[in-house]
Amino acid sequence: MNYNFNENRQFDIIAIGRACIDLNAVEFNRPMEETMTFSKYVGGSPANIAIGSSKLGLKAGFIGKLADDQHGRFIEQYMSKVGIDTSNMVVDKEGHKTGLAFTEIKSPEECSILMYRQDVADLYLDQSEVHEEYIKKSKVLLVSGTALSKSPSREAVLKSISLAKKNDVKVIFELDYRPYSWNSSEETAVYYSLVAEQSDVVIGTREEFDALENRTTEGKNEDTVNYLFKHSADLVVIKHGVEGSYAYAKSGEVFRGLAYKTKVLKTFGAGDSYASAFLFALIRGKDIETALKYGSASASIVVSKHSSSDAMPSVEEIEGLIEKNETISVG
C-alpha cells in the first residue's frame, strides 16, 4: 500500500523544532563521571531527521531558532552543508543559548542523555517567524513533540500545523517525548493529543503513545489507532525497540517491520534515523511495508555508529542491509 503526497512542491519535507548540539562520549562503555572527552555533532530530533532525509536525497528545509554564537553558527553551517535549506532558521537576538545533549554510553544497552535545556534558543521560536509562503512549498511538515513543551515555540508549531493543513501539506507528528521538557504528564497529554488529532501521520514508540494518552500502564496499539483514526490520521507507526515496529493504515491494513541485526554501540539515534529513512521511502513512492524496512535498516546502521546525525546512512547502505535480510526475531 502506498501513501500519497502532493507532488507539485519545491520541498519534500520541512521540519520544525530544535537544532542543537550532541556531545557524545568518546570513551564509551563507562559512566559519564569517568568520561573526559566528548565529540561534537549537530543534534536535536527534528534536525537529525532533516539531516537523515537530506543525506538520502530528499529536498529538506528547517524552521527553527538558533543561538547567536559559535554553536548556532556551527549548526547552521553543518545543516547547510548537507543540503538543507536554512533560510527559515532565525537567529535569536536575546542571548538564549543552544541546547546541549551529553550522551553517556555505559554499555550498548545502557545509554542515557544528560540534557542542558534551560532557556534554550529553540524554544523561543515565535509564531511571527513561521511563514505560510515557506510551508506551502513542501509536501510534508514534520513536527517534533518537544517543540510543544513551552511557549512561544508551542504557538509557533500550532501555527505551522494550521498553515500546513490550509495548504494541503501532510502533517507528520514525531512524538519525540522528553519528559524533563514538560511541567507535567497531564500537560504533555493535552498538547500531544491536540496535535496528534490534527496530524496525518503519527510516529512514536509505545511509551510515547502512552504519554500521549496519559497512561501509567502500557496501552494497546489497537486502542491507540482506533482513537487516532477517528480524527485526521490515516497512518500510525508504533515502534517497539528491538522487537521492531508496526504501521497501521486507516484502511485496516497492518504492517510489521523487523529490526536488523547489528553490532550495537549505543541505543540513541535509532528513532531519528528510523523516521528519516521511513519518510524518505514513503515520499519516494515505496509501499508502507518497504518504508518500514528502510526505517529499520537505517536505525540499525546508526545504533552501530557514534553519532545520530553524522552517521545517517546512504541509500546504498540501507538497501544493502535490507538485501542481506538478517532480521531479529523477538516478541
Ligand SMILES: Nc1ncnc2c1ncn2[C@@H]1O[C@H](COP(=O)(O)OP(=O)(O)O)[C@@H](O)[C@H]1O
Ligand atoms: N538494538 C537494536 N538493534 C537493531 N535495531 C534497533 C535496535 N533498537 C532499535 N532498533 C530499530 O530502531 C527502531 C526505533 O527504535 P526505538 O527504540 O523503538 O525508538 P526510539 O529510538 O525513538 O526510542 C526500531 O523499530 C528498530 O527497527
Ligand SMILES: O=C(O)C[C@@H](O)[C@H](O)C(=O)COP(=O)(O)O
Ligand atoms: O533529540 C535530541 O535533542 C538528542 C538527539 O540529538 C540525540 O542524538 C538522541 O537522543 C537521538 O535519539 P533518538 O530519539 O533515539 O533518535
